[in-house]
Amino acid sequence: GENVEQHPSTLSVQEGDSAVIKCTYSDSASNYFPWYKQELGKGPQLIIDIRSNVGEKKDQRIAVTLNKTAKHFSLHITETQPEDSAVYFCAASILVGGADGLTFGKGTHLIIQP
Amino acid sequence: DAGVIQSPRHEVTEMGQEVTLRCKLISGHNSLFWYRQTMMRGLELLIYFNNNVPIDDSGMPEDRFSAKMPNASFSTLKIQPSEPRDSAVYFCASSGRVKFQETQYFGPGTRLLVL
Numbered sequence: 001g002e003n004v005e006q007h008p009s010t011l012s013v014q015e016g017d018s019a020v021i022k023c024t025y026s027d028s029a030s031n032y033f034p035w036y037k038q039e040l041g042k043g044p045q046l047i048i049d050i051r052s053n054v055g056e057k058k059d060q061r062i063a064v065t066l067n068k069t070a071k072h073f074s075l076h077i078t079e080t081q082p083e084d085s086a087v088y089f090c091a092a093s094i095l096v097g098g099a100d101g102l103t104f105g106k107g108t109h110l111i112i113q114p
Numbered sequence: 115d116a117g118v119i120q121s122p123r124h125e126v127t128e129m130g131q132e133v134t135l136r137c138k139l140i141s142g143h144n145s146l147f148w149y150r151q152t153m154m155r156g157l158e159l160l161i162y163f164n165n166n167v168p169i170d171d172s173g174m175p176e177d178r179f180s181a182k183m184p185n186a187s188f189s190t191l192k193i194q195p196s197e198p199r200d201s202a203v204y205f206c207a208s209s210g211r212v213k214f215q216e217t218q219y220f221g222p223g224t225r226l227l228v229l
Contacts, residue, residue, distance in 0.1 A: 043222050044157070096216055097209055098147075098218045099145060100162075101162045102218065
């Protein structure tokens with residue numbers, strides 16, 4: 001089955017700086033790569049996703065890049081703000097939208113230092 | 115839209131007791147997923163349904179776990195008998211069409227503690 005590795009497990013950045021979280025996956029059949037943000041006591045919330053036919057996608061301060069050859073994808077957050085502090089999860093699935101179920105990375109605890 | 119609704123939000127029970135977790139899908143969604151989150155294992159897919167039919171239950175840890183979808187908008191996850199190692203946060207998620215793409219929306223979770 002699919003295996004998703006995520007690094008780093010903890011990331012501390014100064015407010016206003018950029019943050020980058022990286023993930024690798026093992027199954028070359030995977031086609032859908034979402035990123036979720038989880039705040040304390042809440043369920044994961046989708047923040048951005050990318051399909052395998054696209055190399056990069058951006059939504060305001062958040063961007064995701066995908067390298068299918070190397071089987072890795074990354075989340076980039078620019079101009080970080082205190083409300084960006086949370087745990088971020090990458091995931092992968094074969095079917096678009098995760099219709100076959102998502103395989104998650106172990107998560108990155110992002111800390112924004114004021 | 116109310117989003118995915120889960121109940122109870124917190125459950126404390128004793129080993130050997132039956133536990134039932136409940137989930138209401140977002141209206142119009144047709145896929146339902148149950149996940150479990152622990153510190154050691156992270157977020158794991160337990161089982162998922164499409165149009166009320168179980169598609170893949172390979173993530174269900176043991177026969178003590180069972181899940182049903184009695185109708186298109188509601189699901190239950192039952193643990194009988196419960197054990198301390200079942201302590202975790204259980205999430206359900208539903209998916210539907212957003213801008214021509216299926217997207218999974220998660221509920222707030224049920225925090226289960228088995229003593």
